[in-house]
Amino acid sequence: MSMGVKVPEPIVKIPLKKGEYGKETKKRKGRGFSIGELKAAGLTEYEARKIGIYVDKRRKTVYEDNINILKEWIVKVEDYKDKLTHNFPKVLIVKRDLGRVFKGKTAAGRRARGLLSVKYRYTHNYKWKRKNLERKKKKRHEAIRHKGGH
Secondary structure, three states: OOOOOOOOOOEEEOOOOHHHOOOOOOEEEOOOEOHHHHHHHOOOHHHHHHOOOOEOOOOOOOOHHHHHHHHHHHHHHHHHHHHOOOOOOOOOOOOOOOOOOOOOOOHHHHHHHOOOOHHHOOOHHHHHHHHHHHHHOOOOHHHHOOOOOO
């Protein structure tokens, strides 16, 4: 915000690992407030985005700490409410990892490249060098086909 009041950041719990049950959960900064937390603080999703608060639609949890943070922040901002710029926060786009099969990151990709068995798991370089040599010597099926060049 340009008025000097910093937008609040949500606090979320870090998921416990398998052997850590019974220990105290750690907390970290979250991506956005859940819709339940916004409703408890008296805001709608649209209003929250309008005044610059990040909203995480995927979160279902409602933490009292976050509700208190939001309520305190709303009290601080009451004076500036009319002067606020109505810009929505930047939308974060998460791109998928394209070419996962080709890179051998999936079971189907490893099967296609012949990397499923343990002894061939780390032989990408060896296989590529071998394929290139066969292409140069025109021993591979690709070189014999009409598309591969004679």
